[in-house]
Amino acid sequence: MKPSIEIQEDKVNLSKEEARQVRRRSVALLADILAPVRLHLLFAVVLVVLSMVLKTAMPWIISEALNTTINPLMAGDAGPATRMVLLYAGAGVLSAICIYTNILLTYKISQSALYDLRQRMFDHSQKLSVGFHETYTSGRVTSRLTSDLDTIRQFLDSGLSELASTLLGIIFTVVALFLMDWRAGVALAIAFVPVWLLTLWFRRASSLTYRAQRVASARIISRFAETFTGIRAVKAFRAEPQVRRDYAAAAEDYRARVMESVKVHGLYMPTLQALGNTFVAAVLVIGGYAVLGGSMQVGTLLALVIYANRVFEPIFMLSEFYNMFQSAVSALEKVSGFLAEKPQVREPEHPAQRLTPAQGDLVFDGVEFEYLDGTPALHRLSAQVPAGQHLALVGATGAGKSTIAKLVARFYDVTTGSISLDGVDVRQLSDAQLRREVVMVTQEAYLFEGTVADNIRLGDPTATDEQVHEAARTVGAYDFIMSLPQGFATDLAKRGGRVSAGQRQLISFARAFLADPAVLILDEATASLDIPTEQLVQRGLETLLAGRTSLVIAHRLSTVLNADRIWVVDAGHVVEDGSPSDLVAHGGRFARMVGAWEESNAVS
Numbered sequence: 342m343k344p345s346i347e348i349q350e351d352k353v354n355l356s357k358e359e360a361r362q363v364r365r366r367s368v369a370l371l372a373d374i375l376a377p378v379r380l381h382l383l384f385a386v387v388l389v390v391l392s393m394v395l396k397t398a399m400p401w402i403i404s405e406a407l408n409t410t411i412n413p414l415m416a417g418d419a420g421p422a423t424r425m426v427l428l429y430a431g432a433g434v435l436s437a438i439c440i441y442t443n444i445l446l447t448y449k450i451s452q453s454a455l456y457d458l459r460q461r462m463f464d465h466s467q468k469l470s471v472g473f474h475e476t477y478t479s480g481r482v483t484s485r486l487t488s489d490l491d492t493i494r495q496f497l498d499s500g501l502s503e504l505a506s507t508l509l510g511i512i513f514t515v516v517a518l519f520l521m522d523w524r525a526g527v528a529l530a531i532a533f534v535p536v537w538l539l540t541l542w543f544r545r546a547s548s549l550t551y552r553a554q555r556v557a558s559a560r561i562i563s564r565f566a567e568t569f570t571g572i573r574a575v576k577a578f579r580a581e582p583q584v585r586r587d588y589a590a591a592a593e594d595y596r597a598r599v600m601e602s603v604k605v606h607g608l609y610m611p612t613l614q615a616l617g618n619t620f621v622a623a624v625l626v627i628g629g630y631a632v633l634g635g636s637m638q639v640g641t642l643l644a645l646v647i648y649a650n651r652v653f654e655p656i657f658m659l660s661e662f663y664n665m666f667q668s669a670v671s672a673l674e675k676v677s678g679f680l681a682e683k684p685q686v687r688e689p690e691h692p693a694q695r696l697t698p699a700q701g702d703l704v705f706d707g708v709e710f711e712y713l714d715g716t717p718a719l720h721r722l723s724a725q726v727p728a729g730q731h732l733a734l735v736g737a738t739g740a741g742k743s744t745i746a747k748l749v750a751r752f753y754d755v756t757t758g759s760i761s762l763d764g765v766d767v768r769q770l771s772d773a774q775l776r777r778e779v780v781m782v783t784q785e786a787y788l789f790e791g792t793v794a795d796n797i798r799l800g801d802p803t804a805t806d807e808q809v810h811e812a813a814r815t816v817g818a819y820d821f822i823m824s825l826p827q828g829f830a831t832d833l834a835k836r837g838g839r840v841s842a843g844q845r846q847l848i849s850f851a852r853a854f855l856a857d858p859a860v861l862i863l864d865e866a867t868a869s870l871d872i873p874t875e876q877l878v879q880r881g882l883e884t885l886l887a888g889r890t891s892l893v894i895a896h897r898l899s900t901v902l903n904a905d906r907i908w909v910v911d912a913g914h915v916v917e918d919g920s921p922s923d924l925v926a927h928g929g930r931f932a933r934m935v936g937a938w939e940e941s942n943a944v945s
């Protein structure tokens with residue numbers, strides 16, 4: 342069975358063509374985010390080349406100084422020595438200026454690129470449909486927005502210019518060695534063989550351990566994020582020991598992976614150093630004999646030793662940067678994959694224009710829906726809900742009530758058929774228009790960080806304070822809001838921690854009232870409230886629903902009996918459709934449900 346929501350990033354065994362596409366996509370993204378700073382980038386490259394040329398020239402200046410200025414100096418002519426000293430100092434100062442400017446530039450480039458990328462990812466995650474977010478967990482989104490972006494930042498901050506300068510440094514030094522003395526060049530070529538083999542081993546071993554380390558680190562972040570998103574459930578079920586064990590296992594795995602990578606590094610670095618020192622010793626021996634034999638000057642030998650010393654150390658750095666580069670590439674692949682996800686629910690290119698505001702006349706025409714291919718969650722539904730009608734959806738858990746609601750709000754698109762609002766298919770409405778005409782209030786009644794007024798104003802960002810107060814007054818939330826420490830200006834703790842469940846619902850009713858949609862969908866909270874709050878919420882609900890079409894996933898008997906019409910949903914079918922009194926009289930499922938409800942009320 343193929344899920345209809347397929348996350349690109351979850352594909353593991355990519356074909357060659359797919360892997361090429363992923364690479365192309367990542368490079369295109371990189372080019373795109375660097376495009377606005379391309380002149381800075383060009384300047385940074387010039388600075389890196391210049392600073393490396395100067396760095397390579399310095400040992401040569403020393404050798405020239407020793408070879409050519411000692412004799413004139415002994416003869417009392419300090420001119421050549423002074424010129425050489427000035428040249429050396431000048432090269433040093435210029436190189437320092439180049440490095441300083443380059444660091445500033447590189448950080449500027451990386452910060453601008455990251456700002457752009459962060460913004461794009463956030464905007465894109467908002468555009469993606471509910472279906473995507475239900476599959477791609479919040480932990481993964483967090484991981485994309487934190488550790489992956491951080492890896493890319495690290496690479497752009499320092500990795501890229503270090504990589505370029507190290508590579509250039511090695512090339513320039515090798516060229517200088519060859520130019521100064523071919524014998525040293527040959528010795529270097531021989532020494533490079535074991536270094537090359539060692540580095541090949543290191544690259545393979547370290548990239549394996551590095552990748553394992555990144556997977557383990559992503560798992561820790563994801564566990565952490567998921568645990569705290571679900572902290573209520575964790576606490577409610579006393580699941581702390583279990584969650585702690587899972588987290589400890591993830592942390593232990595990470596520790597073990599880091600230790601593996603430390604071992605690989607621990608072996609590589611000293612071996613490389615030993616090879617480097619042997620090479621320096623070889624240069625000293627060959628050079629020493631050449632100096633004794635008169636075929637080399639002392640200054641040249643000194644420069645050769647400095648170059649020889651320099652050529653190996655960066656190889657280690659290069660391997661380090663290679664890892665950094667690899668993880669930046671893999672992070673970029675993931676990020677570009679995330680950005681390449683297409684919203685399943687797409688805004689029409691040419692949205693339908695209404696001449697008059699929608700009244701709330703809903704028509705379901707042969708609607709079918711499947712979350713997963715081949716498993717219908719809703720079977721062929723054709724019905725009309727006239728403007729202003731209050732429809733209550735009832736049925737067992739998993740029957741398909743939320744599915745109907747989510748289709749009307751266009752969280753998903755129907756698989757077959759259509760849903761239209763005042764004669765226009767909801768797929769033809771712009772996102773802004775649809776959100777104005779259809780509002781869904783979920784059970785969770787999510788409150789954002791910010792004040793009570795901010796939370797209500799989400800319904801209509803242009804609303805004045807007076808309108809916000811009026812909305813609260815209409816749904817019966819005004820009194821309790823005014824009793825909060827700063828009234829409407831009270832800052833709600835995250836997830837509305839400081840207001841009760843009923844109060845949270847009232848705030849979300851005020852928000853929906855302010856939005857003033859033609860169709861209101863409400864997933865009634867199942868949490869039982871105390872009797873005064875229940876009555877308050879019920880009255881709030883009645884005012885909220887008055888004058889508009891409503892679809893309520895009903896859990897309270899009072900809501901059901903007050904509705905104009907009931908749909909009893911069972912296994913994706915609407916099995917009963919009628920007014921509450923008709924259905925009770927009819928003596929079917931609904932009648933039995935009401936009977937059971939009344940019985941339980943009588944008992945309690």
Ligand SMILES: Nc1ncnc2c1ncn2[C@@H]1O[C@H](COP(=O)(O)OP(=O)(O)OP(=O)(O)O)[C@@H](O)[C@H]1O
Pocket residue numbers: 475712713718736737738739740741742743744745
């Ligand atoms: N995102 C999803 N992916 C796959 N299947 C889903 C998804 N959401 C719901 N389903 C399945 O679709 C069917 C209908 O679910 P739906 O949420 O509409 O039921 P419901 O009547 O609203 O139940 P409840 O009262 O428990 O909320 C169920 O079998 C459910 O498992």
